[in-house]
Amino acid sequence: MTRFISLNHILSTLLFLISLTTVAQETSYEDGKSYILGGLEVTGLESYNEQTVKTYTGLRVGQPITLPGEQISEVIKKLWGLELFSEIEFYITNIEDNNVFLELNIIERPTLTNVTFYGVKKGKIEGLIKDTDLKKGKKITESLISNSKNYITNKYKKQGYLNAQVNIATAKDTSETNAQSMVVNVKKGDKVKIREIVFEGNEELKDKKLRKALKNTKEKKFGRFWKKSKYIQEDYKEDLGLLVDKFAENGFRDARVISDSVVKVDENNIDLHIKVEEGDKYYFGDIDFVGNTVYTDRQLNQVLGIKKGDTYNGVLLRERIADNSKPDPSDVTSLYQNNGYLFSTINPVEISAANDTIDFEIRIIEGKETFLNHVTVSGNDKTNDHVIYRELRTRPGQKYNKSDIIRSIRELGQLGFFDAEQITPDVLNANPNDGTVDLAWSLVESGSSQIELQGGYGGGGFIGTLGLSFSNFSIQNLFKGEKYKPVPMGDGQTFALRLQASRTFRVYSLNFSEPWLGGKKPVRFNLSVSRTQQFAASYGGTNGITVNKDQQFSITGVTAGLAKRVQWPDDFFTISHSLGYQLYDFRNYNIGLFNFGNGKANSLAYTFGISRNSQGPSRIFPTSGSTFELTGKFTPPYSLFSDKDFKALKERSEELTELQAERRSLGQTLTASEVKELENSDQERFRLLEYYKIKFKGDWYTTLVDKLVLRSNAEFGFLGSYNSDIGDVPFERFFVGGDGLGNFTLDGRDVVQLRGYDNQALTPVDPITGEQDGGLIYNKFSLELRYPLTLKPSASIYGLAFLEGGNSFNNFQEFNPFQLKRSAGVGLRIFMPAFGLLGIDFGYGFDEDLRPQSAGQGPSGWQTHFIIGQQF
CATH class of the missing domain: 3.10.20.310 (membrane protein fhac)
Incomplete structure (x- = not known):
């Protein structure tokens, strides 16, 4: 019927x-x-x-x-x-x-009661049922069966299973009235690979160049892992268009694909035969601009970048007129749109093609100068409007500027309050006659508060961190109960409470930051207060580690700083100043670098920094731009105003330290008077700490293909002294190696991550004490390939592979930037708004570390690193 x-x-x-x-x-x-x-x-x-x-x-x-x-x-x-x-x-x-x-x-018609799949992985069945609508209660029709069969078959063909077969059968189900069950049998077979791509008719362009032009259609080749050699018809047809573009890029404007065929070699392999016609090679002739009044021909020619006599390149011409593949291209259309001419149109027209030369007219309709009328923001359920508007480069009454919109997207993404992937500026109510448009910003709030749970092994035990960080805090609403959701939010301030502890140390810290002090200009105010306690520990024996809390030293510190965004050399730069004070209090703590076990040391330091941050658009997974920071930390040169004989104090201290090490090797100790003398000499030298500390860190982000991003990193640090008679301070040193955890501000140290090695295992041995007491200079380089698995607001996940190299040294005389401890490995990162960054790395160290017990033991080998709560 x-x-x-x-x-x-x-x-x-x-x-x-x-x-x-x-x-x-x-x-x-x-x-x-x-x-x-x-x-x-x-x-x-x-x-x-x-x-x-x-x-x-x-x-x-x-x-x-x-x-x-x-x-x-x-x-x-x-x-x-x-x-x-x-x-x-x-x-x-x-x-x-x-x-x-x-x-x-x-x-x-019978009703579908259940469907059973064979030949499909369990995890894929639910998706197929949803896509084909084979749900319980569905009426079984011939079209339902046919459409389901075709959909599943084509789905697998798109994945390269050209021989996929799908059979669907139904049978009466007596458990219900007029019901049938369904069985879907899928035989994928093996993926059909492209054995060879054969070109015919090309004389000027070589086969290798043409094969490279095919973006997603590749021959089987050993070692290729990024682009597979499977045959997908839709991708192949698209690649044929790219093939024609490749000819056009090289002057062959009339090139075309005459025919193409798929030749079956066997069940799992095919050959592609593509016949082309190159045509004649052309060159650019005269290029005249018509209709331009805002910019001169010379200005437009500089942007176009094409000269008479250049080989004809149709693809390049289109990109120089309007490049839609980049958010902020350097083309003629963007030149106009960045100066208010939203309604401008630019069309290249061939006016003659004599012999092998093509003359063009670039016809421009500039339109009316465009201004922003209304600028609105929606979707900010927690963040106050003024926090958003102060970051926008698009204000009512301003000229329309495409680059300002792109920069605003980046600034909003860097706040960390919104999902960077869903920041959408919509141009509305465009009126070419009046020269006005409205701009509506659509935002999606993401979690801006975090519970920090950080863990790792270092210093002989487990290091744990528990903290609360509110990065969109509002201190002015602190005493307004109705503003607690669950804490007062919305003003873009940062407030963090943190507790970090292990068996051998404890750290308490409070940090507050206001990014727009006074609300008028981007001047960031920072205030931090911290308290650290370090306990003496002995290693070995049946208990592993023994902690003596009667032997301890503490650090109490407070730091205040201001950082201002400047306009020169560009407005990505920030100049920062901070002043910090630390009190070091020793109680019966005769360990390591600290030769005075009882006493105090004071550090008053000014830090000056220059930084530039253009990475973006997302703070979590940057795809472009860079960030670098150069800081200098300086204490006053107290020794210039003192008449103490620091040289004699240092020489006596070194003499007693060497004697102490010698006697320890013999199972002996210094006499009580010698200990007292050693303590007094170091106490006098370091009562007022004087030093300078220079650090540099740079990261560069480059998108290679698709979403594959290369992060390049370089770091350098140096701790120096003004007066060689005093010597290097026993604080503020560099400890290199491992996962980078344990950066608990103990004695101002910098803990530098270098995967593939144990924590702090690349810290040099002090020649006098024989201990790893921290390096005075270090450098590090790394390359990291990143690829996102998902960038959803609920969880951003990306995989990575890395190469790293670095080392630390006791002085500049030993420093060799090419003497690197190398490593390589892979890892995974998961960012969840409530918990911050979580991750794991598997790194292989190719060299020995610097610990004395590692001498002659060979490469460090495989190390596992858990990354919890660290920076991105």
């Missing part, structure tokens, strides 16, 4: 049925005859109510009806539209006087 029954079919059916009835009446059906509907019976129903079907037909007993006529046809079409029935037939069962009695016979 076909879905739509023609009027002729109805006529012939009615004539046949009436001829079989016992009612002998002479009736003409040429023009139809009017009756009164005397009765309607519905037969064949299994799961539907008869009265419901009668009501749906719209036919009522007692109503006039013409047979044959449009009424019956419309009812049949209406019932077919439900897609619930496989057959629909009307019969005349009786005619009495002028009353006609009809029977509607229906065969219901």
Whole structure:
């Protein structure tokens, strides 16, 4: 039975049925005859109510009806539209006087109860059911089966399974009325690979160059992992267009693909044969600009960058006019749009092609200068409007500027309050006559508060951190109960409380930051207060590590700073100043570099920094730009104003330290007077700490292909002294190696990550004490490939592979920037708004570390590093 029954079919059916009835009446059906509907019976129903079907037909007993006529046809079409029935037939069962009695016979379609897949991984079944709509209760139709089969087959063909076969069978399910179950059997087979791509007709461009132009269609080649050699028809057709573009880039404007064919080699391999026609090679002739008044021909030619006599390149010409592949291209269209001419149009037109030279006119309609009328923001449920508007480069009344919009996207993304992937500026109410547009910013809030849970092994034990960080805090609403959601939020301030501890140390810290001090200019104010306690520990024995809390030293510190965004050399630069004070208090702590076990040391230091941050657009997964920071930390040169004989104090201290190390090797100790003398000499030298500390760190982000990003990193640090008679301070040193955890501000040290080695294992050994007491200079380089698996607001996940090298040294005389401890490995990062960054790295160290016990032991080997709560 076909879905739509023609009027002729109805006529012939009615004539046949009436001829079989016992009612002998002479009736003409040429023009139809009017009756009164005397009765309607519905037969064949299994799961539907008869009265419901009668009501749906719209036919009522007692109503006039013409047979044959449009009424019956419309009812049949209406019932077919439900897609619930496989057959629909009307019969005349009786005619009495002028009353006609009809029977509607229906065969219901079966209902799908369940579907079973074979040949498909369990994790993929749910997706296939959703895509094909093979859900329970669905009516089984021929089109449902056919469409499902075609969809699944094409899905696997798109993945390179050209020999994929799908069979669908149904069987009666007796557990329910008029129900059937379905079995889908999928045989994917092996992926069909491209063995060879053969070109014919190309004379100027070599096969290798043409194969490279095919972006997603590649030959089988050992070692290729980024682009597979599977054949996908849609990608192949798109690549043929890129092939023509490759010819156009090299002057062959008329090149075309004459034919292409797929040749089956065997079940798993095919060859592609592509026949091309290159045509003649062309060159650019005269290029004239028409209609330009805002910019001169010379200015436009500088942007266009194409000269007379250059090889014709149609792709380059299109990109120099309007490059849609980049957010901030350097092209003629952007030149106009960055100066307010949103409604400008630029069209290159060939005006002559004599011999091998093509002359062009670049026809420009500049339009009216465009200004922003209304600028609105939506989606900021937590963040106050003023926090957003102060970061926007788009203000009402300003000229429309495309680069300002792109910069605003970056600035909003760097705040960390919004999902960078969903920051959308919509141009609305564009009016070319008035030269005005509205700009609507659509934002999606992401979590800006974090519970910091950081853990790792270092210093002989587990290091744990628990903290609360609110990066969109509002201190002015601190005493307004209705603003707690769950804490006062929305003003873009940072407030953090942090506790970090292990068996050997404890750190308490409080940090507050206001990015726009006074609310008028981007001047950041920072205040931090911290308290650190370090306990003496001995290693070895049955207990592993023994902690003595009667031997300790503490650091109490406070630091305040200001950082201002400047306009020169560009407005990515920031100049920062900070002043910090630390009090070092020793109590019976005769360990390591600290030769005075009882006493105090004071550090008052000014830090000056220059930084530039253009990375973006996302703070979590930057794809472009760079960030670098150069800082110098300086204390006053107290020794210039002192008459102490620091040289004699240093010489005596070094003499006693060497003697102490010698006696320890013999199982002996210094006498009480010698210990006292050593303590006093170091106490005098370091009561007022004087030093300078220079650090540099730079990161560069480059998008290679698709979403694959290369992060390049370089770091350098140096700790120096003003007065060689005093010597290098025992604080503020560099400890290199491991996961970078344990940066707990103990004695101002910098803990530098270098994966593939144990924590701090690349810290040099002090020649006098024989201990790893921190380096005075270090450098580090790394390359890291990153690829995102998902960048959703709930969780951003990316994988990485890295190469690293670095080292630390005791002085500049030993320093060699090329004497690197090398490593390589892979890792994974997960960023969740509530918990920050989580990750794991597997690194292989190719060299020995610097620990004395590692001498002659060979490479460091494989190391596992857990990255919890670190920077990006």
